[in-house]
Structure formats: C-alpha cells, structure tokens
Amino acid sequence: MFTLKKLFNRAINQISTKTPPLLMGAKYEPQHFGEPVERNLGSSKRTTDYEKHFRPSFQAINNNLIKNDQFFSPYSDKTVEENKLPAILLRTPDETVLNYFSILREAENLTMNQQGGCGTVGMSKLPFPIAYNFLTKGYQNKISYNEYLQSFEGVGHLNLIKLNRLSDGNDTIHYFVELETIEGSSKGVTYFAYYYGYVTLQKEQNLYKISDMKWYGEDFLCAAYHLWQHDAEAVVGIMYGEWCKLIKKKLPTKQEGYVKTIDFIGTDGHDYRFVFYQLTNDTDVLISQYKKDPKGNWESIKIDPEDCLKK
Numbered sequence: 001m002f003t004l005k006k007l008f009n010r011a012i013n014q015i016s017t018k019t020p021p022l023l024m025g026a027k028y029e030p031q032h033f034g035e036p037v038e039r040n041l042g043s044s045k046r047t048t049d050y051e052k053h054f055r056p057s058f059q060a061i062n063n064n065l066i067k068n069d070q071f072f073s074p075y076s077d078k079t080v081e082e083n084k085l086p087a088i089l090l091r092t093p094d095e096t097v098l099n100y101f102s103i104l105r106e107a108e109n110l111t112m113n114q115q116g117g118c119g120t121v122g123m124s125k126l127p128f129p130i131a132y133n134f135l136t137k138g139y140q141n142k143i144s145y146n147e148y149l150q151s152f153e154g155v156g157h158l159n160l161i162k163l164n165r166l167s168d169g170n171d172t173i174h175y176f177v178e179l180e181t182i183e184g185s186s187k188g189v190t191y192f193a194y195y196y197g198y199v200t201l202q203k204e205q206n207l208y209k210i211s212d213m214k215w216y217g218e219d220f221l222c223a224a225y226h227l228w229q230h231d232a233e234a235v236v237g238i239m240y241g242e243w244c245k246l247i248k249k250k251l252p253t254k255q256e257g258y259v260k261t262i263d264f265i266g267t268d269g270h271d272y273r274f275v276f277y278q279l280t281n282d283t284d285v286l287i288s289q290y291k292k293d294p295k296g297n298w299e300s301i302k303i304d305p306e307d308c309l310k311k
Helices: 006-016 067-076 093-105 127-132 138-142 145-149 230-243 304-308
Strands: 026-030 155-165 173-183 191-204 209-215 247-250 254-256 257-264 272-279 284-292 300-301
Touching: 067 127, 093 127, 093 173, 093 209, 093 247, 127 145, 138 209, 230 247, 230 257, 230 272, 230 284, 254 304, 257 300
Parallel strands: 026 209
Antiparallel strands: 155 173, 173 191, 191 209, 247 257, 254 257, 257 272, 272 284, 284 300
C-alpha cells in the first residue's frame, strides 16, 4: 500500500518530467510548500490566523508609469517586427522592468472560456507586441510572439505589487517580483490571482532587456491548513537548526514591510543572516543566505538543508 509520502513523490516525479507551461511570457510552476506531513508526525508549529492566508493584497501598485492612452498611439497600426521601442524605456534595469509591466497593465487577453469585464478592457491586445519587444533576441527565439500572446489567455489586468533587485550575476541582473492579476472565468465573473517569481535582464546593444522570467502561482488554501514550510521562523529553526545543527542562538526576527530578516549565531562561531519575502498569501519565500566574514561583511552563501539529511 502506498503511503501519502510515496503518492506525493510519484506525483512530483510525473510533474517534473513535463516541460513547464508558459504563463504571461514566463515558465510557470505552482508554489512549492514541501511534502505532506501526517498530523501526528508533523511539526507542532501551525498557524491559527487562517484569515491572513485568504485575503488579497493591499500593496501599492508599482507599474503606473504609463499615464495616458496616447503612449500607445504610435504602435496602433504596426506589426511586432515594425515596433521599435524608444531607448528611453530601456536605459536602466529599473526602467526596463517598470515600463514593461506598466505597458502590460493595460493589456487583456480574455477569451470565450475566460470572460470578464463589460466591453473593451484597457487597451485590449495592443500592448502585447510592444511588451514582446522588451525581450532579448535570445528569449524571443525560445518563445514566439504567438506563444507569448497565448500565455496571457484569461488575464484581463496585471499589477506589479512587489519589486526588489537581487544580487547580480556576471552579466545578468535579477529581480524578485510579485504580480496581482485579474482573470476571467467560464462563469463570467473575474477573480484575483497572485504570482511571484524572478525576472532576469541582460544588456543588448547598450539597452537592458529581459532574458528570462519564471512565475510560481500562489495557493491561498495550502498554508492555512498544512505544513510549516511557508513560515520563515519554522524553516530556519527546523531545516537549519534541527536538520543541519547550525544554530547556537537565534536572534529575534526583524520585519520591515514584507521583508523578514532572521539572524542567528552558528554552532561554528559564525554569524548568519537569512532574508525572506512575505507574499500576499502570507507565506515566506527564502531569498538570500549570508555569512559574516572576518572583516564584518555579509557574504552570500548557499546551504542546501537537504544535504544535511544525507549525512
């Protein structure tokens, strides 16, 4: 007889062999929480404030650079290939990301099966070919314009509610983002959906363009009832404390807005810092790990707690 864990692993293995679907121009995966845990075997740490997992966001909208419809006029009769973006939209990494999502805020691709609104929504499909030209040639070679457009099916509105620049790579720039969408349905009613993920930029002909994107869908029913992997304090305490035996003394959690910082003194004598971002569904995502070097500087590290279980 299969145990719950075996069934879960079988499902994950089946999913992992499939090519990730495309959503809003990016690779898509559901939000990962961890393996199901039997009630009597799991951690005693469990949220009691269920309502916080069900509520939508109150975050301010960041993608509001397009102030009027006149911006779209020069593009109204042009094909994807004919669209030439002014350099002013792509001068800096921040401008590229904010302008890209500001343009998509006015886009919709509702369908007969995913309906919503009462007439034209925003600028309809006009923004999509403009936004597509924010992608590098390499990204466009992976995703055709038709595939890009189809990946937005059902989306009627898009808000950028979180944006943070992460550590840069050798020739890449990385951002954490959280998106709020209004999507249509077969019932003719619209609903909010939330996604978080990562946007990667590269310089192409002295302009910053998007070279990769990946989204994870947020679940509002999982963390309220199951598991502990959604909670920053539990993740640090269990994975890096119990599994890795790395924590000698954990300091109080600091939170500023949606950024959670957990510092602890390690059993090896080093100081550690783990940074999490809190999503709209009130789950915490581990963003960065740091260890203080002898000069007092925080250096980026990567400790995989799964490796600790193998020892």
